[in-house]
Amino acid sequence: SAFRPECAVLLNVEEDHLDRHGDVAAYREAKLRIFANQGPGDHALDPTATAAETSVTGGVLSVRGEPLLALDEIRLRGAHILENARAAALAARATGVPAEAVALALRKFAGVAHRLEEVATVDGVLYVNDSKATNVASAVKGIEAFEGGVHAILGGSLKGGGFAGLRDAVEARCRACHLIGEAQERLAADLAGAAPLLRAGGLEEAVARASEAALPGEVVLLSPACASYDAFRDYEERGEHFRALVRGLE
Structure with a gap:
């Protein structure tokens, strides 16, 4: 059966794998296929959706208007971590994960091997x-x-x-x-x-x-x-x- 994620997240599309895809347009098209089989009730979260449904005000990350946690509680370094946290929090809340659990996960997450x-x-x-x-x-x-x-x-x-x-x-x-x-x-x-x-x-x-x-x-x-x-x-x-x-x- 076709791959149909209940929730699909696209963080960004940057130049990569041109040796395989030929050009950026083809690479972008391949990335967007993650949304291809989604239907009613599924969640398609791209950067526009993440920007619209999450916010940072006064050093606090909120999802759909609900404050989650202070940015200084996130343990990882780098401005890009905030982009990731916003998308992950939105995906979790969209699929029914309680706000308290999302905030706890963001506080505890210490990163993965080979990435900073x-x-x-x-x-x-x-x-x-x-x-x-x-x-x-x-x-x-x-x-x-x-x-x-x-x-x-x-x-x-x-x-x-x-x-x-x-x-x-x-x-x-x-x-x-x-x-x-x-x-x-x-x-x-x-x-x-x-x-x-x-x-x-x-x-x-x-x-x-x-x-x-x-x-x-x-x-x-x-x-x-x-x-x-x-x-x-x-x-x-x-x-x-x-x-x-x-x-x-x-």
């Missing part, structure tokens, strides 16, 4: 595994989750798009970028002048160089903006290897 996962602080430097950031939009969110002093590790296998969308975040927040993998040269071309760009022979060399350069209070961030298939089975294996390298610094 804080691995360790070594000699005052925070090491963050954001291996799940396999496209430019996700990597921008990862970099912008920090005020500055970011030593970003970027690169991996190419997916058909460019990296110019990283420029503003890199220029504003990164002290250096360590480039790895198949995408090195394209990254170097697209980010020229935005920050010091240092080519590395692999993740091991990138972590070693970043750890040598980073000062207390700064961040070494694996947020590749690329897939991992040039060197790893998947983004999870890449993130696990990053974790192991960081543990070796302790």
Whole structure:
């Protein structure tokens, strides 16, 4: 039978997987298929619906006019977390989850592996595994989750798009970028002048160089903006290897 979700949520559509879909229009069409088989009584929540049915006023998140919790009770970092929280809260309330349970879940949620996962602080430097950031939009969110002093590790296998969308975040927040993998040269071309760009022979060399350069209070961030298939089975294996390298610094 056809897939028909009772509630479907679309957070955004950013350039990705062009190697598979060919162009952004085809990729967008594929994403929108999540709503294709829904019928009366089902909930189709796109960014317009989320913006219309949730709000943030005075530091409080509300859904359909009902206050849920204060933003400072949400444990995760990054402005994009609020977008996710608004959509998740709306989906839960739309499908009958009590407001108290939604608020409790948002308070307790500590994130998932490989997405802005804080691995360790070594000699005052925070090491963050954001291996799940396999496209430019996700990597921008990862970099912008920090005020500055970011030593970003970027690169991996190419997916058909460019990296110019990283420029503003890199220029504003990164002290250096360590480039790895198949995408090195394209990254170097697209980010020229935005920050010091240092080519590395692999993740091991990138972590070693970043750890040598980073000062207390700064961040070494694996947020590749690329897939991992040039060197790893998947983004999870890449993130696990990053974790192991960081543990070796302790």
